Amino acid sequence: MTSLVRYPGCRVEMFTWWFWWHSVEPERYSLWYPFNHDHANPRNRDVLTQPGLTDAERYIGNTHDIVEYVGPTRAELVIEFHDAGDLGIDSSRIEEPEYSQACGIINDKSWMIHLPRATEDGFELRSRYYFDKSIATASSPGNSAHDAALAFAYEMIIHDQTEFTHLSTFLADIYHEFGPNSA
Numbered sequence: 406m407t408s409l410v411r412y413p414g415c416r417v418e419m420f421t422w423w424f425w426w427h428s429v430e431p432e433r434y435s436l437w438y439p440f441n442h443d444h445a446n447p448r449n450r451d452v453l454t455q456p457g458l459t460d461a462e463r464y465i466g467n468t469h470d471i472v473e474y475v476g477p478t479r480a481e482l483v484i485e486f487h488d489a490g491d492l493g494i495d496s497s498r499i500e501e502p503e504y505s506q507a508c509g510i511i512n513d514k515s516w517m518i519h520l521p522r523a524t525e526d527g528f529e530l531r532s533r534y535y536f537d538k539s540i541a542t543a544s545s546p547g548n549s550a551h552d553a554a555l556a557f558a559y560e561m562i563i564h565d566q567t568e569f570t571h572l573s574t575f576l577a578d579i580y581h582e583f584g585p586n587s588a
Contacts, residue, residue: 476560
């Protein structure tokens, strides 16, 4: 599953900052997708405010317990954030300021890869999800497990497009208000 969302007026560093900042408290996570995002609870909360770390170091290597709605389903997800290189991507090609990353393993089975890239008017976010295929491939169409897996994948692409499109509308403003150079 793939998606592309454009962020006019935003910089790649804003995305990198957002990926740790939103998990400091549940209200911040809810800003991203009101009514569908309940909370993101990082297992290592201390790293979020530890002095001397880059924005990426505040989430890469951390694990988040997440509760959110994906379509009508209340999903309890565990996302282990990794450097893109851990997932086989040449991470030397995705360094700021032109590129960034937010990659993770979901529930020990599926991958998410978010790669923002600078453009003339902001940045574009290309996302990929690789779901655990064992459920869909171990059963045949018409089987409830197969159909449920396909339905979740469909709902996830809608969720992804909604949350990231929404984020693109306020990321620059919230970064200027609360980011590293705010008053």
